[in-house]
Amino acid sequence: MSATQEPAGRPPTLLVATRKGAWLFHADAGRQQWRVDGPHFLGHIINHLVLDPRDGRTLLAAAKTGHLGPTIFRSTDLGKTWQEAAQPPAFGPVANGLDARAVDHTFWLTQAHASEPDVWYAGTSPQGLFRSEDGGRTWAPFSCINDDLQYRKWFGTVQDGTPDGPKLHSIIVDPRDPRHLYFAMSGGGVHESLDGGKSFSPLVEGMEVVEGFDSSDVTFYDPHCVRLCPSNPDRLYQQNHCGIYRLDRPGHRWQRIGRNMPGEVGDIGFPMVVHPRNAQTLWVFPMDGSNVWPRVSPGGRPAVYASRDGGQSWQRQDTGLPASQAWWTVKRQAMTADANEVVGLYVGTSSGELWHSRDEGQSWQCLARHLPEIYAVEAVYPR
Amino acid sequence: MRVLIPSALHSYTGRAWVAAEGATVAAVLDDLDRQFPGIRFRMVDEQGQIRRHIRLFFRNEMLFDLAAPLPADGELCIVQALSGG
Numbered sequence: 430m431s432a433t434q435e436p437a438g439r440p441p442t443l444l445v446a447t448r449k450g451a452w453l454f455h456a457d458a459g460r461q462q463w464r465v466d467g468p469h470f471l472g473h474i475i476n477h478l479v480l481d482p483r484d485g486r487t488l489l490a491a492a493k494t495g496h497l498g499p500t501i502f503r504s505t506d507l508g509k510t511w512q513e514a515a516q517p518p519a520f521g522p523v524a525n526g527l528d529a530r531a532v533d534h535t536f537w538l539t540q541a542h543a544s545e546p547d548v549w550y551a552g553t554s555p556q557g558l559f560r561s562e563d564g565g566r567t568w569a570p571f572s573c574i575n576d577d578l579q580y581r582k583w584f585g586t587v588q589d590g591t592p593d594g595p596k597l598h599s600i601i602v603d604p605r606d607p608r609h610l611y612f613a614m615s616g617g618g619v620h621e622s623l624d625g626g627k628s629f630s631p632l633v634e635g636m637e638v639v640e641g642f643d644s645s646d647v648t649f650y651d652p653h654c655v656r657l658c659p660s661n662p663d664r665l666y667q668q669n670h671c672g673i674y675r676l677d678r679p680g681h682r683w684q685r686i687g688r689n690m691p692g693e694v695g696d697i698g699f700p701m702v703v704h705p706r707n708a709q710t711l712w713v714f715p716m717d718g719s720n721v722w723p724r725v726s727p728g729g730r731p732a733v734y735a736s737r738d739g740g741q742s743w744q745r746q747d748t749g750l751p752a753s754q755a756w757w758t759v760k761r762q763a764m765t766a767d768a769n770e771v772v773g774l775y776v777g778t779s780s781g782e783l784w785h786s787r788d789e790g791q792s793w794q795c796l797a798r799h800l801p802e803i804y805a806v807e808a809v810y811p812r
Numbered sequence: 813m814r815v816l817i818p819s820a821l822h823s824y825t826g827r828a829w830v831a832a833e834g835a836t837v838a839a840v841l842d843d844l845d846r847q848f849p850g851i852r853f854r855m856v857d858e859q860g861q862i863r864r865h866i867r868l869f870f871r872n873e874m875l876f877d878l879a880a881p882l883p884a885d886g887e888l889c890i891v892q893a894l895s896g897g
């Protein structure tokens with residue numbers, strides 16, 4: 430989900446999902462002042478909060494608590510009232526002789542193609558793909574992958590996944606073709622369907638795995654975030670556990686464009702942000718992936734890195750950000766761009782700070798402090 | 813039977829004690845879900861397992877089996893184990 434199809438010129442709203450609830454921040458026309466609405470679902474773990482750009486009114490929130498099972502909440506009045514999904518994402522009974530699985534949490538929500546109103550996709554932990562055809566009220570397992578013998582192997586074990594569970598994320602719908610889908614898994618690689626999800630196949634050529642793992646096994650590929658460029662749907666960018674990549678279709682080979690990042694910073698991170706109208710421009714938020722993987726800003730000096738030539742060169746953007754002793758992590762859904770004429774960028778941190786830039790990353794201001802750990806930030810344009 | 817609902821689920825019931833019927837734990841939970849749609853899935857996963865931090869007690873005995881029989885009267889206490897931070 431992104432703001433990128435929306436017309437520029439209107440003030441954006443930020444949808445902030447955190448470990449202990451959700452907040453909406455409404456901008457004024459200059460993106461100078463922000464009106465806070467929240468908390469919603471205080472105490473709930475909200476992994477993703479999204480707006481349906483097709484109607485500009487419907488919000489979906491992926492929620493659970495420390496004690497209760499996962500669910501989806503839906504609002505058609507921008508969060509004034511919420512209704513729970515009648516059938517949240519849930520796996521089916523045992524199939525193909527495989528172990529039965531239970532959804533721990535819904536991690537990722539993506540609206541389907543503009544020609545398919547009320548259709549949504551959800552990615553879960555452990556890895557599963559789900560679809561709703563009624564605006565998020567009821568969800569059903571989607572496609573063959575959830576109980577496919579080969580995909581089950583590629584899902585790996587819980588130990589292979591991220592610390593709070595392996596995830597299916599980065600569900601992407603080609604804006605030109607509702608049958609052309611991508612998703613990614615941590616771990617388990619990037620996958621593509623050309624037949625509306627009836628079948629998927631891996632798209633990992635050129636990607637690297639951690640030294641010592643078998644690169645012929647899709648299980649060991651760990652894409653952190655994949656984004657499609659709205660201005661050129663044939664171009665994908667990816668932030669991976671092992672570098673930053675670009676893929677230009679119809680090619681099948683990812684190119685590691687992070688090699689040109691400064692050596693002392695490296696090209697490890699979680700989020701990937703693409704420009705809404707220029708496929709040559711992208712932003713990343715590097716983290717320390719050395720030795721024991723601290724997963725914090727390298728050297729305690731947070732910085733965004735921008736490329737305006739498709740990843741051939743990178744520029745550090747840290748004006749306004751703390752110059753030292755800031756040990757953040759920015760998770761894969763917690764960095765985004767709006768669609769204004771001069772693009773605004775937004776970063777939510779593991780320490781509960783929300784930072785924004787009104788000038789495409791050149792300078793940064795703190796928008797909010799003292800929030801819970803931020804899991805996801807979306808810039809949207811309610812109608 | 814009377815059923816004690818933990819605070820995390822009061823958003824469904826609006827109160828701590830509710831009435832539900834059923835000859836087994838599963839049947840009582842099904843009746844709760846009929847009255848308060850969605851409440852069962854927050855306590856029991858899609859494979860029929862009681863979720864990790866949910867505990868059920870009847871006459872001070874902890875229940876692990878959804879098929880366990882229950883008499884028509886009495887109090888089923890559903891509580892949440894404290895965890896997290």
